[in-house]
Amino acid sequence: MRNYIIRRLLYAIPTLIGISILVFAITRLAPGDPVRLYTFGALNITEEDIAGLRTHWGLDKPLPLQYVDWVTLAIQGDFGRSLQYNRPALPLLLERLPATLQLATVALVLQLTIGIPLGVIAALKRGTWIDNVIRVFAVAGHAIPTFWIGLLFIILFAVTLRWLPSQGLLTVGHDVWDIPDRVTHIIMPAFVLALGGIANYSRYLRTETLDVISQDYIRTAHAKGLRERRVVYVHALRNALIPMVTALGPLLAVLVGGALVIEQVFTWPGVGQFTYAAARSKDYPVIMAGVMVASALLVISYLIRDIAYAIVDPRIKVR
Amino acid sequence: MAAVTAPAVRPADLAQRKVAAGLWENAWYRLRRDRLTIASAVILFTLVILSVSAPLLGERVFNTNEFSQDLLKTYRQPTLDPPKYLFGSDELGRSQVLRLLYGGQVSLFIGFVAAFMNITIGVGLGLVAGYMRGAIDDVITWFVTTLNSVPTIFLLIIFSALFSPSALLLTVVIGVLFWTGVTNFVRGQTFALREREFITAARTIGASSTRIMIRHILPNVLPLIFVLMAIDVGTIILVESALSYLGLGVPPGTPSWGSMLTNAASYFSRAPWLVVPPGAAIFLTVLCLYLIGDGLRDALDPRLKQG
Numbered sequence: 001m002r003n004y005i006i007r008r009l010l011y012a013i014p015t016l017i018g019i020s021i022l023v024f025a026i027t028r029l030a031p032g033d034p035v036r037l038y039t040f041g042a043l044n045i046t047e048e049d050i051a052g053l054r055t056h057w058g059l060d061k062p063l064p065l066q067y068v069d070w071v072t073l074a075i076q077g078d079f080g081r082s083l084q085y086n087r088p089a090l091p092l093l094l095e096r097l098p099a100t101l102q103l104a105t106v107a108l109v110l111q112l113t114i115g116i117p118l119g120v121i122a123a124l125k126r127g128t129w130i131d132n133v134i135r136v137f138a139v140a141g142h143a144i145p146t147f148w149i150g151l152l153f154i155i156l157f158a159v160t161l162r163w164l165p166s167q168g169l170l171t172v173g174h175d176v177w178d179i180p181d182r183v184t185h186i187i188m189p190a191f192v193l194a195l196g197g198i199a200n201y202s203r204y205l206r207t208e209t210l211d212v213i214s215q216d217y218i219r220t221a222h223a224k225g226l227r228e229r230r231v232v233y234v235h236a237l238r239n240a241l242i243p244m245v246t247a248l249g250p251l252l253a254v255l256v257g258g259a260l261v262i263e264q265v266f267t268w269p270g271v272g273q274f275t276y277a278a279a280r281s282k283d284y285p286v287i288m289a290g291v292m293v294a295s296a297l298l299v300i301s302y303l304i305r306d307i308a309y310a311i312v313d314p315r316i317k318v319r
Numbered sequence: 320m321a322a323v324t325a326p327a328v329r330p331a332d333l334a335q336r337k338v339a340a341g342l343w344e345n346a347w348y349r350l351r352r353d354r355l356t357i358a359s360a361v362i363l364f365t366l367v368i369l370s371v372s373a374p375l376l377g378e379r380v381f382n383t384n385e386f387s388q389d390l391l392k393t394y395r396q397p398t399l400d401p402p403k404y405l406f407g408s409d410e411l412g413r414s415q416v417l418r419l420l421y422g423g424q425v426s427l428f429i430g431f432v433a434a435f436m437n438i439t440i441g442v443g444l445g446l447v448a449g450y451m452r453g454a455i456d457d458v459i460t461w462f463v464t465t466l467n468s469v470p471t472i473f474l475l476i477i478f479s480a481l482f483s484p485s486a487l488l489l490t491v492v493i494g495v496l497f498w499t500g501v502t503n504f505v506r507g508q509t510f511a512l513r514e515r516e517f518i519t520a521a522r523t524i525g526a527s528s529t530r531i532m533i534r535h536i537l538p539n540v541l542p543l544i545f546v547l548m549a550i551d552v553g554t555i556i557l558v559e560s561a562l563s564y565l566g567l568g569v570p571p572g573t574p575s576w577g578s579m580l581t582n583a584a585s586y587f588s589r590a591p592w593l594v595v596p597p598g599a600a601i602f603l604t605v606l607c608l609y610l611i612g613d614g615l616r617d618a619l620d621p622r623l624k625q626g
Contacts (some may be wrong), residue, residue: 018465026474030481139613143606145557147564148598151584155594159587257470261561275473276565279480287477295469302468 001310008306012299019295020074023288024067032282035059038083074292080285084278089285093271093293099169100263100270100297104255106190111197116244118198119205120237126210134202141199146258150192150265157188164188167267189266193258201244208240215239245309252301256294271297342542342619349618356614359607366604370423383414385421385574397592406596410586418574419596425575426604429490429559434551436494438544441501446532446540448502449509459506463499471496472558479567486569489562493555501547508540542619546612553608560601576601 035053039045054060058069073079079089122134158166165171165185174181212218213236221231260272267273275290277283350356369376373385380402388411395408406415448459478484478492512518513536521531562568563577571578576597583593 014461015464015468018461019469022465022469022474026478027481032481139609140602140606143553143557143602143609145560145564145598145601145605147561148580148594148601151580151594152598155587155591253467253470257472260470260472260476261565264565272473276476279477279567282481287481291469291473291477294473298468298470 004310005307008303012303015299016296020071020292021067023291024070027284027288028063028066070288074288079289079292082278082286083283084281084286089283089289090293092286093274093289096269096271096274097293099268100259100272102186103190103193103259103263103268103270106186107194107197107255107259108252110190110194111201114194115198115201116205116241118202120209120232120240122202122206123209123213124232131206134206138199138203138206141195144195146192146195147261147265149195150189150262153188153192154265169269189262189268192265193255193262196254196258204244205240208243209236212236212240242313245305245312248301248305248308252305253298256298256301260294346542346615346618350614353614353618356611356618359610359614363604363607363611366423366600366607367427370420370427373417373420373424376417376420383417385413385418386572388413407590407592409582409590409593415579415593415596418579419576419600421574422576422579422597423600423604425486425569425573426556426559426601429486429493429569430552430556430608433490433494433497433555434548436491437498437551437555438501438548440495441498441547442505442537442540442544444498445502445505446509446536449506450513450528450532450536456506459502463502466496466499472561475558475562476565476567479562483570486573489559489569493558497551497555497558501544501551504543504547505540508543509536512536512539543616546616546619549608549612549615553605553612556601556605556608 035050035057039050039053051060058066061069077090081087082089082092085092118134118137122131125131154166157164164187166188168185170176170178170181170185213232218231218235221235226235259268259270260276262268263270263273264276271290271293275287275294278286278290378384382401389408392408393410397405397407402416406419408415409418444459444462448456474496475492479489482488484492509532518531518535521535526535559568560575560577560580563575564580566578566581568577569575579597580594583590583597587594
């Protein structure tokens with residue numbers, strides 16, 4: 001197991017190198033000269049000053065060298081200073097990380113606690129109207145644009161019914177540990193973010209459960225005279241859940257990526273919203289740090305998934 | 320999956336073929352009985368026709384165009400009189416129904432063209448990786464893992480914000496970003512197929528690698544590619560509308576479903592009806608595409624049919 005984890009960690013390195021090249025390329029190939037942008041409107045600036053700034057920031061070096069310089073600093077957590085806030089970019093982003101993690105975690109919990117029972121119920125009630133409703137929902141939940149459903153929820157629950165707040169982490173002026181207040185704030189964005197995953201899990205688990213309950217050992221369990229409930233929860237569900245761990249991968253990607261859009265709709269002060277704002281104002285250091293943080297989140301999620309899979313299914317062999 | 324390659328056709332084979340229906344005939348036979356899929360296809364086709372004929376409809380039916388403003392008729396509620404306010408008017412008095420149809424053109428164009436690019440790249444790289452294996456496979460897999468580990472929406476937002484791309488450039492960028500799923504699928508299939516006897520047979524008679532990949536492996540993978548394509552188009556439409564909603568999709572001014580929703584959110588208190596049609600249009604289009612994908616899969620490979 002320890003060897004597996006170490007090897008899996010080593011696999012993450014080429015991936016992170018690839019991502020860093022991609023991020024570097026996009027930002028450096030973008031039109032517009034950062035030095036001209038920085039000095040725009042400055043009076044009394046000479047061509048010599050501009051050349052000096054270029055040398056100062058290392059922008060006169062060939063691109064591969066610039067990349068090496070950037071990566072060397074980035075590994076040490078130094079992505080440069082935000083052009084907007086004039087503070088180091090990484091700490092600025094890390095301040096927003098807890099909000100995103102909260103949102104993603106609550107959404108993941110909702111996905112599992114709603115999606116899994118839906119899938120099992122659909123499989124056990126196969127062919128009935130309950131099954132049909134759940135199956136329609138499983139496709140519809142994927143096809144619905146999250147930002148639209150978010151808007152509709154805001155209109156319904158926040159504007160019309162006034163049950164839930166429409167934005168932010170907590171009510172301004174409230175204590176950060178005011179848990180009920182925080183719950184009312186997170187419930188809408190987390191549910192909207194979870195929607196696709198709920199649909200996915202219910203669909204996936206329905207297929208898996210149907211597959212498992214047609215196996216011989218389930219018939220044996222029935223033949224032994226075990227109660228239906230015991231057969232379903234102890235024998236069937238446990239095995240149906242194993243492949244679910246692999247389904248976690250793409251869902252985590254949706255959580256990290258989708259969070260950006262949802263954070264925007266619900267004005268949730270997370271990494272996604274901050275990176276989006278930085279992209280709009282061309283704050284390069286924050287943009288680069290933002291993509292790297294989001295990608296690192298994803299790489300770590302995949303890592304956790306693989307380790308979880310190895311724990312759940314000991315038959316797994318490492319390539 | 321049935322192997323559909325026939326190296327040499329003898330008269331006896333031809334006689335047999337008249338009796339045994341091929342993969343596509345069987346699939347069509349099953350598809351015709353699948354009402355949900357047929358209904359989705361009809362709805363999607365209607366949406367495509369309506370969007371394509373938007374200029375004509377604007378001229379003949381609605382007597383307006385997608386940019387024409389009427390500041391005396393802002394925030395009109397949905398009405399049939401005149402027909403151009405079927406879905407109401409926005410803060411500039413523009414016809415929402417017509418803008419919706421033009422938005423459909425944008426979404427459908429980006430969806431289909433980018434998905435076609437994805438499929439082409441994905442199938443090509445998947446075939447090569449799966450058939451050649453070794454170093455080439457490693458490089459392609461590295462590419463796939465890397466792209467899968469960056470939240471694509473982050474890349475798109477940054478690209479859009481820094482480059483302010485035209486609709487066409489945006490299509491191309493989406494087209495070169497979303498192929499990893501297809502590659503994984505085709506690569507896996509190719510891995511399995513290359514060990515089959517008919518591939519060994521083809522190799523024995525001296526067929527080149529290119530020929531084997533294109534003539535022998537591709538036809539076996541192709542049917543399910545159509546399934547992936549339908550789902551891919553839907554996903555891309557969702558991504559594009561989210562980008563446009565964030566103000567980073569197609570250039571401002573061009574009517575698009577996403578940007579119509581941004582607008583609807585800003586003027587919600589004055590005109591709550593604006594928020595429904597664009598979202599419903601995205602939802603309906605994507606739903607149809609996903610249902611068609613599901614139906615196609617069931618028809619092409621009944622063993623996979625769920626339930």
